[in-house]
Amino acid sequence: MRSIQHLSELVEVRPIVPFIRESDYAVRKPWHAPNRRLLDYLLIYIQEGQCRFQVDGKEYMFQGGEFCLIQPGSLVELEGVTSTITPFAHLDFFYHPERTKSFPTKPGQLDLAGYLHLLQPRLNDLHGIHVPVRLQLKNPGRFRDYLMQMVEAWQNRDPIQQLKAQHLATELLLIILDEHHSASNLESASSKPLSWFPSYLSNHLSERLTLHKMAKRANLSISRFSTLFKQQFGSSPHQYLLEMRINHAQELLEKTDLTLEQIASYCGFANIHHFSKAYKKKMGMSPGQLRKRGGVYLINDQEEKNE
Numbered sequence: 001m002r003s004i005q006h007l008s009e010l011v012e013v014r015p016i017v018p019f020i021r022e023s024d025y026a027v028r029k030p031w032h033a034p035n036r037r038l039l040d041y042l043l044i045y046i047q048e049g050q051c052r053f054q055v056d057g058k059e060y061m062f063q064g065g066e067f068c069l070i071q072p073g074s075l076v077e078l079e080g081v082t083s084t085i086t087p088f089a090h091l092d093f094f095y096h097p098e099r100t101k102s103f104p105t106k107p108g109q110l111d112l113a114g115y116l117h118l119l120q121p122r123l124n125d126l127h128g129i130h131v132p133v134r135l136q137l138k139n140p141g142r143f144r145d146y147l148m149q150m151v152e153a154w155q156n157r158d159p160i161q162q163l164k165a166q167h168l169a170t171e172l173l174l175i176i177l178d179e180h181h182s183a184s185n186l187e188s189a190s191s192k193p194l195s196w197f198p199s200y201l202s203n204h205l206s207e208r209l210t211l212h213k214m215a216k217r218a219n220l221s222i223s224r225f226s227t228l229f230k231q232q233f234g235s236s237p238h239q240y241l242l243e244m245r246i247n248h249a250q251e252l253l254e255k256t257d258l259t260l261e262q263i264a265s266y267c268g269f270a271n272i273h274h275f276s277k278a279y280k281k282k283m284g285m286s287p288g289q290l291r292k293r294g295g296v297y298l299i300n301d302q303e304e305k306n307e
Contacts, residue, residue: 036077045148047084201240260275
């Protein structure tokens, strides 16, 4: 698989939406699962007993209380050296539109050439993230509890329990990512710290958004927010916001029969006079003139006076 530089880049294409394919408690006497390659993630908790796992040519011995995460594409051979209890889950971490067509591979299934379109991205292909096969966790008790609750919830086919299982899978992934990233990954994640801000502005377009309020929402000082915003978007926050408001107003003028007062309100202008002045400065004509040109006469008395 092509290495993806940052997690943020991957998530833009493949959102994190865990999908549990198979999950159980797996109470077994000594057992052996021959070589295979995985399409998805395999998360295992060695609750009791000893296991010997071969992952990509390296041998790991697991004892009770340890956790194992095997990533997609890995060549694995699994063995329970003693009787074991190993709650596990085959799951996707990243959304795939054909996720229901994927499957836990069977022993001996080594050639995945025909199924590469179903192969999940590997966490370890992302810049700044290295998740070992043997998970190193600061709070293994919390991780264990989430995992056990997830397995139990998934066993119940009730839709609410299925949603709970998915939520718990997300919590488990967040713990894994939080505890196995490097400082460089934090730096890369902060290289575009305001990439989410246009969406925030769009969802609050009708509100009075001061520079102080925007900076507070970004958890930055006003000066730092203004500097970063201009570096990232090429204009000041107020200029960018005004551009969004004018563009939205343009769409409403052309595609709806809303009055100019309504449009002014929906787009966050203080009043129709402010709306008309800002729109004319940007577009070269007033909102009312645009409506007349398009054959729509929904201009009110106040707008006529303003023109």
